[in-house]
Amino acid sequence: MTQPPQFTCPICRKKFLESETDAFPFCSSRCRQVDLFRWFNEEYTVESFRRSDEEEDDDIPVTLEDIENDGKEE
Secondary structure, three states: OOOOOEEEOOOOOOEEEHHHOOOOOOOOHHHHHHHHHHHHOOOOOOOOOOOOHHHHOOOOOOOHHHHHOOOOOO
């Protein structure tokens, strides 16, 4: 019989089964709250792509393809 996969809590690094928690992907509600506090406290960041000052005035949408090809010759 195959054992269910174990996961690692991103906060405390404890190994656990998904069925052992109601706070998945965290091992406990405490770790979920720690994570939420870190977001509120701006300890995490999400990378953003900003257009140059010249492009800000234009209404040209930036696509993922534009970002991936930035600086590459076609």
